[in-house]
Amino acid sequence: MTDTVTPGVAQRRELIAFRIGDQEFCVDIMSVREIRGWAPATPLPRTPSFVKGVINLRGAVLPIIDLGARLGLTTSEPTARHVIMVVHIGERTIGLLVDAVSDIINMSDDLVQPTPDVASDQVKTFVKGLFALEGRMVSLIALDRVLPETEAEAA
Amino acid sequence: MDPFESIKATFFQECDELLTDMESGLLAMEAGDDDSETINAVFRAVHSVKGGAGAFGLEELIRFAHIFETVLDEMRSDRLHLTDEVAKVLLRASDVLADHVAAARSAGSVDEGRTLGMIADLQGLIDQERAAELGLDGDGADDAADEDFGFVPIVLSLDEPAAEAPEVDLAALMAAAAEPADAAPQAATATPAWLVTFRPKAEMYAKANETALVLRELARLGEVEVVVDTTAVPPLDQLSAEQAYLSWTIRLLGPATESDVREVFEFVEDDCELTVRREGEAEAPSASLQAADDAESDASASAVEAAAAAPLDLDALLARVQGAPSPEAATPAPEPAPEPVQDAPKADPANMGVAGLIALAEQASLDHVQAAAPPKAEAKTDPKADARAERASAGGTATAATPTIRVDLDRVDRLINAVGELVIQQAMLSQRVFESGLARSSDVALGLEDLELLTREIQDSVMAIRAQPVKSVFQRMPRLVREVADMVGKKVRLVMDGENTEVDKTVIERLSDPITHMLRNASDHGLETPEEREAGGKGVEGVVRLAALHRGGRIVIEVQDDGRGINRPRVRGIAVTKGLIAEDAVLSDDEIDNLIFLPGFSTADVVSDISGRGVGMDVVKRSIQALGGRISITSEPGKGSKFSMSLPLTLAVLDGMVVSAADQTLVAPLSNIVESLTPRAEDVHLVGGRDAVIRIRDTFVPLIDVGMALGFRDEPLPPASGVAVLVESEGGGKAALLVEAIQGQRQVVIKSLEANYQHIHGVAAATILGDGRVALILDVDALVTTSRRKAPRIEKRMAV
Amino acid sequence: MNKTVLTIDDSRTMREMLNMALVQAGYRVIQAVDGVEGLEVLRAQGADVVITDINMPRMDGFGVIEGVRADPAHRATPILVLTTESDATKKERARAAGATGWIVKPFNPTKLVDAIRRVAA
Numbered sequence A: 001m002t003d004t005v006t007p008g009v010a011q012r013r014e015l016i017a018f019r020i021g022d023q024e025f026c027v028d029i030m031s032v033r034e035i036r037g038w039a040p041a042t043p044l045p046r047t048p049s050f051v052k053g054v055i056n057l058r059g060a061v062l063p064i065i066d067l068g069a070r071l072g073l074t075t076s077e078p079t080a081r082h083v084i085m086v087v088h089i090g091e092r093t094i095g096l097l098v099d100a101v102s103d104i105i106n107m108s109d110d111l112v113q114p115t116p117d118v119a120s121d122q123v124k125t126f127v128k129g130l131f132a133l134e135g136r137m138v139s140l141i142a143l144d145r146v147l148p149e150t151e152a153e154a155a
Numbered sequence B: 001m002d003p004f005e006s007i008k009a010t011f012f013q014e015c016d017e018l019l020t021d022m023e024s025g026l027l028a029m030e031a032g033d034d035d036s037e038t039i040n041a042v043f044r045a046v047h048s049v050k051g052g053a054g055a056f057g058l059e060e061l062i063r064f065a066h067i068f069e070t071v072l073d074e075m076r077s078d079r080l081h082l083t084d085e086v087a088k089v090l091l092r093a094s095d096v097l098a099d100h101v102a103a104a105r106s107a108g109s110v111d112e113g114r115t116l117g118m119i120a121d122l123q124g125l126i127d128q129e130r131a132a133e134l135g136l137d138g139d140g141a142d143d144a145a146d147e148d149f150g151f152v153p154i155v156l157s158l159d160e161p162a163a164e165a166p167e168v169d170l171a172a173l174m175a176a177a178a179e180p181a182d183a184a185p186q187a188a189t190a191t192p193a194w195l196v197t198f199r200p201k202a203e204m205y206a207k208a209n210e211t212a213l214v215l216r217e218l219a220r221l222g223e224v225e226v227v228v229d230t231t232a233v234p235p236l237d238q239l240s241a242e243q244a245y246l247s248w249t250i251r252l253l254g255p256a257t258e259s260d261v262r263e264v265f266e267f268v269e270d271d272c273e274l275t276v277r278r279e280g281e282a283e284a285p286s287a288s289l290q291a292a293d294d295a296e297s298d299a300s301a302s303a304v305e306a307a308a309a310a311p312l313d314l315d316a317l318l319a320r321v322q323g324a325p326s327p328e329a330a331t332p333a334p335e336p337a338p339e340p341v342q343d344a345p346k347a348d349p350a351n352m353g354v355a356g357l358i359a360l361a362e363q364a365s366l367d368h369v370q371a372a373a374p375p376k377a378e379a380k381t382d383p384k385a386d387a388r389a390e391r392a393s394a395g396g397t398a399t400a401a402t403p404t405i406r407v408d409l410d411r412v413d414r415l416i417n418a419v420g421e422l423v424i425q426q427a428m429l430s431q432r433v434f435e436s437g438l439a440r441s442s443d444v445a446l447g448l449e450d451l452e453l454l455t456r457e458i459q460d461s462v463m464a465i466r467a468q469p470v471k472s473v474f475q476r477m478p479r480l481v482r483e484v485a486d487m488v489g490k491k492v493r494l495v496m497d498g499e500n501t502e503v504d505k506t507v508i509e510r511l512s513d514p515i516t517h518m519l520r521n522a523s524d525h526g527l528e529t530p531e532e533r534e535a536g537g538k539g540v541e542g543v544v545r546l547a548a549l550h551r552g553g554r555i556v557i558e559v560q561d562d563g564r565g566i567n568r569p570r571v572r573g574i575a576v577t578k579g580l581i582a583e584d585a586v587l588s589d590d591e592i593d594n595l596i597f598l599p600g601f602s603t604a605d606v607v608s609d610i611s612g613r614g615v616g617m618d619v620v621k622r623s624i625q626a627l628g629g630r631i632s633i634t635s636e637p638g639k640g641s642k643f644s645m646s647l648p649l650t651l652a653v654l655d656g657m658v659v660s661a662a663d664q665t666l667v668a669p670l671s672n673i674v675e676s677l678t679p680r681a682e683d684v685h686l687v688g689g690r691d692a693v694i695r696i697r698d699t700f701v702p703l704i705d706v707g708m709a710l711g712f713r714d715e716p717l718p719p720a721s722g723v724a725v726l727v728e729s730e731g732g733g734k735a736a737l738l739v740e741a742i743q744g745q746r747q748v749v750i751k752s753l754e755a756n757y758q759h760i761h762g763v764a765a766a767t768i769l770g771d772g773r774v775a776l777i778l779d780v781d782a783l784v785t786t787s788r789r790k791a792p793r794i795e796k797r798m799a800v
Numbered sequence C: 001m002n003k004t005v006l007t008i009d010d011s012r013t014m015r016e017m018l019n020m021a022l023v024q025a026g027y028r029v030i031q032a033v034d035g036v037e038g039l040e041v042l043r044a045q046g047a048d049v050v051i052t053d054i055n056m057p058r059m060d061g062f063g064v065i066e067g068v069r070a071d072p073a074h075r076a077t078p079i080l081v082l083t084t085e086s087d088a089t090k091k092e093r094a095r096a097a098g099a100t101g102w103i104v105k106p107f108n109p110t111k112l113v114d115a116i117r118r119v120a121a
Helices: A121-126 B003-030 B036-055 B059-076 B084-105 B112-124 B128-134 B140-149 B166-178 B180-190 B202-206 B211-219 B258-264 B294-309 B314-321 B338-343 B354-370 B374-380 B383-399 B409-435 B443-466 B477-488 B505-526 B530-535 B568-577 B589-597 B617-626 B780-790 B794-798 C012-024 C035-045 C061-069 C088-097 C109-119
Strands: A012-020 A023-028 A032-037 A051-057 A060-066 A083-089 A092-098 A100-108 A127-133 A136-141 B194-200 B223-229 B247-253 B272-278 B467-469 B491-497 B502-504 B541-551 B554-561 B630-636 B640-648 B653-661 B664-669 B673-677 B684-687 B691-696 B699-705 B723-729 B733-739 B741-749 B763-768 B774-778 C004-008 C028-032 C049-052 C079-084 C101-105
Touching: A012 A083, A012 A092, A012 A136, A023 A100, A051 A092, A051 B774, A083 A100, A100 A127, A121 A127, B003 B036, B003 B084, B003 B477, B003 C012, B036 B059, B036 B084, B036 C012, B036 C101, B059 B084, B059 B112, B084 B112, B084 B477, B194 B202, B194 B211, B194 B258, B211 B223, B211 B247, B211 B258, B211 C109, B258 B272, B409 B443, B409 B741, B443 B467, B443 B502, B467 B505, B477 B491, B477 B505, B502 B505, B505 B541, B505 B554, B505 B617, B505 B640, B568 B589, B589 B617, B589 B630, B617 B630, B617 B780, B653 B723, B653 B733, B653 B774, B664 B741, B691 B723, B691 B733, B699 B780, B723 B741, B733 B780, B741 B763, C004 C012, C004 C035, C012 C028, C012 C109, C028 C035, C035 C049, C035 C061, C049 C061, C049 C109, C061 C079, C061 C088, C079 C088, C079 C109, C088 C101, C101 C109
Parallel strands: A023 A136, A060 A092, B491 B541, B664 B774, B699 B733, C004 C028, C004 C049, C049 C079, C079 C101
Antiparallel strands: A012 A023, A012 A100, A032 A083, A051 A060, A083 A092, A127 A136, B194 B247, B194 B272, B223 B247, B467 B502, B541 B554, B554 B640, B630 B640, B653 B664, B653 B741, B673 B723, B684 B691, B691 B699, B723 B733, B763 B774
């Protein structure tokens, strides 16, 4: 499933684009393990509100991060229409709650532009860069920032 | 990974095993085992460490291992005898060796002073004369190491083939051999050719050396002309398979040095007569490795004369040795069959053709090695060898361990997880079947019972696969105790029991820290100084006993010392001073002893370097509780103390009580639970207007609203509408967890939250229930500790 | 066909080093962890060259040499012993027992292959 990127063409990559509200984001397809429908998560005590809880994915316990809430955009009350993108972040596997998957994009790295200063600090923390696609603006998510670091422990 | 790095990693891994073997051997020796195989095994371990270190150019490690090894070799050869003192020095040397290995692994450095002191101690075991002989005295130690390993560390280059393949060499060789005569005169004007005479003895062939291969190697050094002298070959009917008759003269052209030439003959030089000299130089006795007698000089001289006349067809010779027919071999090689021998009249070398002759002679030598008759073979071999080989293989059979297979741990883990799910499913199924109203005597119910037994059996068997003896943890402890003893100036003997007690791998990994702390504590605080012991009528050497045993489905680890015991008045005083107990608290001896586990308690007036490191018994206790374990202490003043910790046999599954709180399904570990009860409103009181306590018989304990404690709910649950689960957290007392309902007892599979998320206070882990949803497992101790921290001393004041 | 080298050494590190160098040079390698296993493997599978350590549990390198030389089927198999420079007496003992040659540890791959070529066609 993840073998779709041909070795040797490092400058091109495939991205999965998804929507949160009216904004479009994407992550490298190589980090995405699977996409599944929303199922109720078991809430975790004393966690930031963007941590929806944990689910069972074939025997593994995965935390679900509401990406919209993480980016400070919206806090969605998940429904069956929402999807969870299961992604690898380093050694960890987590689920990202998003509104819908919109596209698979094959693009070149040099089209990515740095996040402009007008963006809020919160967005800049999680967005690696931007690029234009058929008139739309798509933000590349920095997955390694998505998990709470010390926030949860402080909470 | 770079293969070289990967081998280096293997080396360090192997070092760990070798160091472990070495230490167990040394401990056996300390206990008086002077069996030669024990000493040998220790020697081999040190030797292997040195060998690997040599390959990686780890100079410091090599140097120390060399000295250590030399001393052990003295023991192997009975020149040094095992005494208690020797054993202790060797044990300390093993610690220093372990330090060197660790330093080499992390590219760090070792304590130079300690190393030098150790070297001096090792040298001290051997008398000075002998030490000088071995090069172990003073600076000689360095020389000895240099002599052994005074080369540039070997760097394996993997980018290109380590050497040309043999076949390639052969082709080059054949090309070189094809035109011997032409090149010779030109080269000769520059540098005189080497003249090598080579007369193999029978012994050479007995060792599977081959003339042809030696000559082939020589041909790699330059252009060669080879002449065979067959004058010693007797008539064929007198040929003996045991003898070597041929001698060879080789004229070698090219830049090779004498040592290059001699190196080719390195393996055979003692089994042949060999001379190497420059053409035109008189054969000096010194040039010949073996003093050449006149006859040989004559022989080689005549061979040299013959050289020009009959250059040898080396291709044919090589082809013959390799068993392939040579296209250039004009004269067919006589077969070793009887016919040629019978047909051949008196062998006339002049008429036979050189290639044929060589083939014949070589065949004789091949026959000699490969086809000698069995009786002769036995006559030639040391008769003891067979006996020894037999003994060795008999010994091999006797010591052969139970057959084992290596399995990737991941596979075992997957199997254990799957079986865990099976256990859950089976339990859920049973529950649903009974809920459906089926009679317990029905066929379905009986079948389910059988299924349950079978499931448990499978689970036990699967868990046994991953079970390991606690030995791997125990064997690190003697060193620890030795070091603590050295540091605090006490004499300590560590006795270990039950090293083969098995426990799940998940538990093994977590045992080390608590055991380390308890042993440090026992050696540092528990035992008296030698003077105090003597004054108290005890032996100067304190005894610390570390034991493992199975009890009640758990593993129990005991650390017992024969020291001073807990000083109860002092402990009590400290607890009062630190505000841990009320001044007038009435405590039993046991309760006082267990005060040392309270957070913030430390019996040492000065936090010593040993037990200190900022860690008290409270931390030890916490880490044990985190594993679902308990720890307690019993003590007798003047006689000693015993710490007992018990742990579940596995961290993979847990017996739990499934409860609901704030609409969540949660699991409380059964090991924490004392009882459950329905609270009556009149038993619940608020202390300070907000912290609830509940009276259970004569005791007040904190009542913890689990839903609120976890932040799932803001409004407290009316106690009377819920269930109180009385839990015990070791030494820290009891508390009641208020939940909405109890769903039942169940064995659950423990799933880590940290694997994909992070630790959450109050939650020990997660599990997956029969409906596929995740349920959290409560960290009862954390919940209780938090509530106690909020309301210090409540319990004690309330205690009646 | 590639020549087969049987390596006998109780040290995993040494076996891996030998393996790496030999495979690199185009040999096929089979391994044994001590003398007893070494002789068993030799009898079962045969080998063109045997490389053996000296110090090993169960059966040492001398045992291997004696065992091979006493076995009519394999007595002509060349045997190289792994020694260290300081082991002069061991080298002598190994030769007396019938070792074909020796490799001084630590070896470099070129020397190793040279030594094999000197004893195996």
